[in-house]
Amino acid sequence: MKKAPNVKNSSVKRAFLFISKWGEILDIAHAIQKEGHLVKLFIDDKPSREIGYGFVKxxxxxxxxxxxxxxxxxxxxGYGEICDALRASGKLVFGGSAYTDLLELDRNFGQQELKRHKIKTLPFKEFSNFQDAITYVEQNPDAYVIKPCGEIQDLKQLLFVGSDDEGLDIIRVLKAYEKSWGNTFxxxxxxxxxxxxEVSVSAFFNGNHFIRPLNVTFEHKKLFPNELGVSTGEMGSSMFWVNHSPIFDATLKKFEGSLARNHFVGHIDINCIxxxxxxxxxxxxxxFGYPQVYIQRDGINEPLGNLIYKIACSDTFVFNTKKGFQIGAYIVVPPFxxxxxxxxxxxxxxxxxxFKKELKEGVHPIHLKCINNEWLxxxxxxxxxxxxxxxxxxxxxxRMMQNRIDNIIVNNSYYRTDIGNRWIEDSDKLWAWGLL
Structure with missing residues (x-):
């Protein structure tokens, strides 16, 4: 793998090319540009290509x-094969691989890899039509989760977590999906x-091994407070950094050899119950997880551009993070x-x-453009x-997050007010189970 000079010199100006599917990387690209680096951004999705104008080139x-x-x-x-080819040509690449694309996009492959690495998994069954799934639930009554596979899993509101121990709510949802989606699901x-x-652990991987510290994240996926409404992917998260984690040791750590053999260089997260x-x-x-990476950025003391560059160069190091907790909430508008x-x-x-006061610390632009110094x-x-x-x-x-939210006016906006509220109960359970 290509090794670059001056890896540890954070004052060197470098050129970063960001390839984004939906434009979510804007905040990271903009932050690295403000550190003094050169930045260019490409967005794959045509309806999203206005994102970032006025912020970065x-x-x-x-x-x-x-x-x-x-x-x-x-x-x-989805770019894994491209990343593999660019790395093989000698370019420094921070991103996926063909192997890690499959881990995320092909749920069946991901579960089989967990089993291969001798990691405990939940029982699951994959289906290609709704009638077979309905029959299966009728014959095996229990509480289930419906998880779309492939590209359709990007529509997070289609993921459904059942609550009925007989699976009756799952059957009703499967029938509704059959009517609305037919054979296109x-x-x-x-x-x-x-x-x-529900907790996730994540880490950066430099092509050979994991870089520490590790990140522990608690996601809030439903639209409304107290986990009400549809699944959104995520409305906010709370997190902290650690050097050691029993959850990491039992899961991601076991993939270190496989990730190295498949030339992965980037960030990887595993969500667990x-x-x-x-x-x-x-x-x-x-x-990168979203909004995970924006919140992580506020907890990392090292310049972000230097961190990403060193990881892409396969450098071995430990980076410095803030003590305590980081937290973040999305502010969204219709039709989200x-x-x-x-x-x-x-x-x-x-x-x-x-902005009531011109204070933008802790404010991360997502799907915005900047015109005449105004964020739109x-x-x-x-x-x-x-x-x-x-x-x-x-x-x-x-308290800090809420003070920053109170400084902002966004017409027709909404956000969750309970991000981080369940920490006391969750942490008590995790300590009791020996997982913190």
Whole structure:
């Protein structure tokens, strides 16, 4: 793998080429640009290509800028084979691989790899049509989770977590999906539901081994407080950094050899349900997680550009992080979490982000453009900002985040007010189970 000079010199100006699927990487690209580096951003999704104008330099064909870049950063799965080819040609690449793409996108492959690495998994079964799944639940009544596979899993609101121990709610949802999707839904899994604390562990990987510290994250996926409403992918997260984690040792650590053999260089996360009986991995995110990476940025003391560059160079090091907790909440606008262009154009497009006081620390631009020094909402999904807070205690971090939210006016916006609230109960359980 290519080794670059001056790896540890954070003052060197370098060229970063970002290839983004939906534009989510804007905040990271903008932060690295503010550190003094050269930045170019390409967005694959056409309706999202206005994102980032006025913040960073945009390009329409990223392949034309490969030779310009010192390091190329891919922000999503699906580019793994391209990453592999670029690495083989000698380029420094921070992103996925063909192997890690499969870990995330092919749920069946991911579960089989967990078993191969001797990691405990939850019972699951994959289906290609709804009638077979309905029959299976009728014959095996239990609480299940419906998990779409392939590209359709990007529609997070289709993931459904059942609560009925006989599976009656799952049957009703499967019948509704059959009416609305027919044969276009693709493959999906029914996974046995287990009660416990949902927690993820993640780490950067330099092509040979994991870089420490590790990150422990608690996601809030439902649209409304107290886990009400549809699944959104995520509305916010709380987290902290650690040097050691029993959950990491039981899951991601066992993949170190496989990730090295498959030339992965980037960030990887595994989401789990844990309880007194054990640790049950649910799914991989073999790329930057959103909003995880924005919140992580506030807890990393090292310049972000230097960190990513050293990882891409396969350097071995330990980076410095803040003590305590980091927390963040999305501020969203209609039609989030749905895709409805008419509603977006009517209620949200080009809405101005208003700051009562000109303080932008902890304010992360997501689907925005900057015109005449004003931040305007663009794209098509309605994710405007991610607001963060940090503190020695979770209460301190929540207070800082709320103060920053109170400084912002976004017309028709909404956000969750309970991010981090369940920490006391969750942490008590995790300590009791020996997992913290």
């Amino acid at each position: 945009k390009v329409t064909n990223w392949q034309n800028h490969i030779d310009w870049a010192d390091v190329i950063v891919f922000d999503y799965t 693709g493959n999906f899994q029914l996974q046995r539901k287990v009660r416990g604390v 844990v309880n007194g009986n054990g640790i049950y991995p649910l799914e991989f995110t073999s790329r 979490p749905y895709n409805d262009k008419k509603s977006f154009d009517l209620f949200s497009k080009d809405s101005v982000i208003i 909402i663009t794209g098509n999904t309605g994710i405007a900002l991610l607001i963060t807070g940090i503190g020695i205690t979770m209460k301190d971090a929540r």
